[in-house]
Amino acid sequence: MQQLLVQPASNGGEIETYGFDLLGFQVKRLAPGKQxxxxxxxxxxxxVILGGKCSVEGxxxxxxxxxxxxxxxxxxxxxxxxxxxxxxxxxxxxxxxxAFCYSRAHRAFAPRLITPDDVEVEIRGGGNAxxxxxxxxxxxxxxxxxxxxxxxxPSGNWSSYPPHKHDVHNPPFEVDLEEIYYYKVDHPSGxxxxxxxTPDRHIDETMTVRxxxxxxVPEGYHPVVAAHGYNVYYLNALAGSAxxxxxxxxxxxxxxxxxxxxxxxxxxxxxxMAGAAR
Numbered sequence: 001m002q003q004l005l006v007q008p009a010s011n012g013g014e015i016e017t018y019g020f021d022l023l024g025f026q027v028k029r030l031a032p033g034k035q036x037x038x039x040x041x042x043x044x045x046x047x048v049i050l051g052g053k054c055s056v057e058g059x060x061x062x063x064x065x066x067x068x069x070x071x072x073x074x075x076x077x078x079x080x081x082x083x084x085x086x087x088x089x090x091x092x093x094x095x096x097x098x099a100f101c102y103s104r105a106h107r108a109f110a111p112r113l114i115t116p117d118d119v120e121v122e123i124r125g126g127g128n129a130x131x132x133x134x135x136x137x138x139x140x141x142x143x144x145x146x147x148x149x150x151x152x153x154p155s156g157n158w159s160s161y162p163p164h165k166h167d168v169h170n171p172p173f174e175v176d177l178e179e180i181y182y183y184k185v186d187h188p189s190g191x192x193x194x195x196x197x198t199p200d201r202h203i204d205e206t207m208t209v210r211x212x213x214x215x216x217v218p219e220g221y222h223p224v225v226a227a228h229g230y231n232v233y234y235l236n237a238l239a240g241s242a243x244x245x246x247x248x249x250x251x252x253x254x255x256x257x258x259x260x261x262x263x264x265x266x267x268x269x270x271x272x273m274a275g276a277a278r
Contacts, residue, residue, distance in 0.1 A: 002018060002019035002216050002218050003018070003019075003216065004196060004203075004205055004207065004215060004216050004217075005207045005209065005213060005214075005215055005216075006018060006213065006214050006215075006216065007212065007213055007214070008025060008026065008027050008182070008212075008213075008214050009026075009027075010027050010028065010029050011027075011028050011029060011030075015043070015100075015102055018180070018214075018216045019216065019218070020178045020216075020218070021104070021178070022103050022104045022145060022178050022239040022240065023101075023102065023103055023178045023179075023180060023237060023238075023239050024043060024100075024101075024102035024103070025099070025100065025101055025102065025180050025182065025214065025237060026099075026100040026102075027097065027098070027099055027100070027182070027212075028090075028096075028097075028098045028100060029095075029096065029097050029098075030052075030054070030090070030092035030095070030096045030098070031092060031095060032092055032093060032094055032095060033091070033092065034091075034092050035089055035090065035091045035092070036089070036090045037087075037088070037089045037090075038087075038088060038089075039085075039086070039087045039088075040082055040083065040084055040085065040086045040087075040088070040102075041084065041085065042084055042085075042104055042105070043084060043102040043103060043104055043105060044081070044082065044083050044084055044102070044103055044105040044109070044143055044144055044145070044146050045081070045082045045086075045100060045101065045102050045146075046079055046080070046081050046082075046100075046101045046136065046137055046146055046148045046237070047079060047080045047082070047090065047098055047099070047100055047101075048077055048079045048098070048099040048101065048136065048148065048150075048235060049066065049067040049069075049077060049078045049079065049096065049097075049098060050071070050072050050077075050097040050098060050099055050184070050235075051067075051069060051070050051071040051072065051074075051095070051096065051097045052067055052070065052092065052093075052094045052095050052096030052097060052098075053065055053066065053067040053068070053092075053093045053094045053096070054066060054067055054090055054091060054092050054093055054094075054096050054098070055090070055091045055093060056080045056082075056088060056089070056090050056113075057088065057089050057091070058082070058086055058087055058088035058089065058111075059086065059087060060111065061080075061082075061086075061088060061111050063080060063113045065093060066078045066080070066113065066115075067094075067096070068116070068273050069270075069273060071097075071184070072150070072184050072233045072270075073184070073186050073231065073233065073269070073270060074270065074273065075116065075270055075271070075272060075273035076116035076119050076121070076134060076270060076271065076272050076273075077114070077116065077119060077134060077136060077150060078113070078114065078115055078116065079113075079114040079136050079137075079148070080111070080112075080113055080114070081109075081111060081112045081113075081114065081137065081141070081143060081146075082111050083105070083108045083109045083110070083111060083143075083144075084105050084106075084107075084108050084144075085108060086111065099182060099235055101146065101148055101180075101235070101237035102146075103144070103145045103146040103237070103239035104145070104239075105143075105144035105145050105146070106144060107144045109142045109143055109144065110142065112142070114136055114137075116272045116273075117272075119134050119135060119136060120134075120135040120138070121133070121134055121135075121268055121271075122135065123263055123267050123268060125158075125159070125161065125260060125263075126257075126259075126260025126261065126262060126263055126264075127259070127260050127261070127262065127264070128156060128157050128158060128264065129157060129158040129159065129161045129256070129260065130154070130157060130263045130264035130267055131151055131152060131153045131154070131157060131158075131159040131267070132151065132152040132267050132268045132269055132270070133149055133150070133151055134149060134150035134151075134152075134270075135149050136148040136149060136150065137149075139243045139244050139245060140243075143243075145239040145240070145243070146237065146238075146239050147177075147236075147237070147238040147239065147243070147245060148235070148236065148237050148238075149235075149236045150233065150234075150235055150236075151233070151234050151235075151236060152231065152232070152233055152267075152268070152269040152270060153192070153224060153225075153226040153231070153232045153233075153234075154226065154231055154264060154266045154267065154269060155226055155227070155228055155229050155230055155231055156225075156226060156227075156228040156229075157225070157226055157264060158223060158224065158225045158226075159223075159224045159225075159226075160222055160223045160224045161223045161224075161253075161256070162223075162249045162250060162253040162254050162256050162257060163195070163197075163221035163222065163223040163249065163250040163253055164221060164222075164247040164248060164249050164250070165198075165219065165220055165221045165222070165247060165248060165250070166179070166238075166240070166245070166246065166247040166248075167218075167219035167220065168248075169241040169242070171242055171244060171246060172244070172246055173246060173248060174246050174247055174248045175240055175241050175242040175244045175245075175246050176240045176241040177238045177239065177240035177241070177245070178217070178218065178238065178239055178240055179217040179222075179236060179237070179238045180214055180215070180216060180217065180235075180236070180237050181194065181209075181214065181215040181217065181222075181224070181234045181235070181236060182213075182214045182234060182235040182237075183209050183210070183211060183212065183213050183214070183215070183232065183233065183234045184211055184212070184232075184233040184234070184235075185210065185211040185230055185231070185232055185233070186230060186231045186232075186233075187229075187230055188211060189230075190210070190211070190226075190227055190229070190230025190231075190232070191208050191209060191210050191227050191230065192208075192209045192224055192225065192226050192227065192230075192232045192234075193206065193207065193208055193209070193224070193225050193227070194206075194207050194209050194215050194222060194223070194224045195207075195221070195222065195223055195224075196215070196217060196220050196221070196222045197220050197221055198219060198220035198221070199220075199250075203219065203220050221250045231269060
């Protein structure tokens, strides 16, 4: 079975696939002036700027001084979408933490810079299952397979709830998607708890996840709760059988949706940074 809770290497050479057929993921931390040069090859790529400012250059690409938040808890994201067969270079202008989200792909689309103004913010759920979704690569985004969102779960709240799964190709009700969760927590001692289980319980794991760790979701239901006192962020990258995020709830818990009558007033946790250039 795939290892489900991992510590991704920083600035590693080989793309980590964690046993997936489509997805790959890397975290790169760059000091000012440092560069990364790559070729996407048979993968499309979304670079999410978790913190810092950088430039991305390549054939037909010249995006300078992108990024405005120092960390994920201080503002909305910048991201860069790069299609297959693209040579590029990233240069850090400040200390940078960058998430490289890859998916194997066949079709080429135009490269695109995603700015905070392009990011759709959704407040989802209700009560203590209210969370913030920042949509970066939505199903209607011009890409082959890759989907990317950020999720903010306030202290004590649940997300990915009711527990849902997307491991069967049965559109429009559910599609088969590989998924990763890359976590950041707003204090070093904080943590989240993520459960991953299948209907027949051949997977049934409960994991304590800390800042900088990654959870692999090959199948099954996968709810999350943030430890009281700590706000939790995770970056989701998904790819699979269709450009859709259709999922099915665990029928034992689907009724919870009917009890949500209000939203948590703490949300949104992050907004466009005050005074940022538009």
